[in-house]
Amino acid sequence: MEWNSDAETKLKEVPFFVRPAVRRRIERLAGDAGLERIDLAFYEQAKAQFGQK
Numbered sequence: 001m002e003w004n005s006d007a008e009t010k011l012k013e014v015p016f017f018v019r020p021a022v023r024r025r026i027e028r029l030a031g032d033a034g035l036e037r038i039d040l041a042f043y044e045q046a047k048a049q050f051g052q053k
Contacts, residue, residue, distance in 0.1 A: 001030060001036070001038060002036065003037070003038045004038065004039045004040065006039070007038045007039055007043040010040065010043055010044075011023060011026075011043070025046070026042075026043060026046045026047075029042075029046050030042060030046075
């Protein structure tokens with residue numbers, strides 16, 4: 001799964017010890033949505049779905 005640079009930068013703000021799990025979960029959501037690339041808008045949408053701000 002490809003990530004655009006803005007989304008990748010935001011992902012780096014997630015604590016390192018949970019980052020791999022967050023990445024997998026967002027990639028799974030993107031795959032379910034039929035996306036091939038994760039952009040900042042989708043990242044923010046997924047984060048909101050997890051109950052994060």
